[in-house]
Amino acid sequence: MSVDTDGLPEFENPPLNEVVLGVQFQSPSNFQEIRAYEVWRLYADRFPNLTEQPPMLPQFETFGAFQPPQIAFSFGPGLQRRYWFESAAGDELIQFQHDRLFHNWRKRHPERANYPRFEYIIAEFERELLELERYVQGLGNERLVVTQCEVAYFNSILLEPGSDQFAPQQWFAFLSPEHSPVESFSSAAGQVLRREGEPYGRLFRESATGFDGYRRPAVFLNLTARGLPATNDVPGALDFLNQHRYIISQEFIRATTPAAQQLWKRTR
Numbered sequence: 050m051s052v053d054t055d056g057l058p059e060f061e062n063p064p065l066n067e068v069v070l071g072v073q074f075q076s077p078s079n080f081q082e083i084r085a086y087e088v089w090r091l092y093a094d095r096f097p098n099l100t101e102q103p104p105m106l107p108q109f110e111t112f113g114a115f116q117p118p119q120i121a122f123s124f125g126p127g128l129q130r131r132y133w134f135e136s137a138a139g140d141e142l143i144q145f146q147h148d149r150l151f152h153n154w155r156k157r158h159p160e161r162a163n164y165p166r167f168e169y170i171i172a173e174f175e176r177e178l179l180e181l182e183r184y185v186q187g188l189g190n191e192r193l194v195v196t197q198c199e200v201a202y203f204n205s206i207l208l209e210p211g212s213d214q215f216a217p218q219q220w221f222a223f224l225s226p227e228h229s230p231v232e233s234f235s236s237a238a239g240q241v242l243r244r245e246g247e248p249y250g251r252l253f254r255e256s257a258t259g260f261d262g263y264r265r266p267a268v269f270l271n272l273t274a275r276g277l278p279a280t281n282d283v284p285g286a287l288d289f290l291n292q293h294r295y296i297i298s299q300e301f302i303r304a305t306t307p308a309a310q311q312l313w314k315r316t317r
Contacts, residue, residue: 057298061314064270065164066261067203070174071144071151072286073108074195079188080147082129088145089134091180096134096143104131104146109197110276112241112248143177150181151199167294171287178283195281198289201273202297206309208258208266220268220309221256233258234268242276242296250276252296254304270304272297 089099134143140163144151152174156163182193208215214230221236235257242250253273261267274293278285302310
């Protein structure tokens, strides 16, 4: 599926705070936890800072009959870990564990709209995925077998400090214009995504009030698309991410008001 990038909205000052591209795959049969340092060395020139984090549980979008909850078993402490490989500036991050690779861009300067564009991020992620695939092939595996893909956009909309109420309909088009002012706000919605009539993933829209990383009052709008790519290889994963970046962009326009988009200086 080709993506019409000319139809994508553009803003001079978007409320975007973080973008995440991620791929989950079958754990390579010849990978052992001790080799995580070798994986970090693939990226260490651009991501010199290494830290350990709690592991992420497998995520699968399932459909149809009732699915029992997935239970993760661990045999001994620290058997499986997640690793953060951070850039020196802290604005880019690779998350790696035995069954997934994620790339995060994070806004680190609150007064600057310094998003480097999706095209830059996915080009970097493609290079990182292919480097990882070559590494696991060197261990005797054929390739990465992709089981789920994810693209997420996290937006932080600043509110007036010191006020105990705000009008969420000022920002969100899915609310009535007559909505009463509120002290706090929370909303969540999920939409099934279909390919040739069959479900393969979901689009999630979540919004809630809170405080950003600088303790400023804000309302957050998070959009996530997650699901199974058309093919379970790296090209299929990249195609999924490209397609669903477009889907998320269109949902952002549907979910926000023209007045809000004007404040964010929409140019297209």
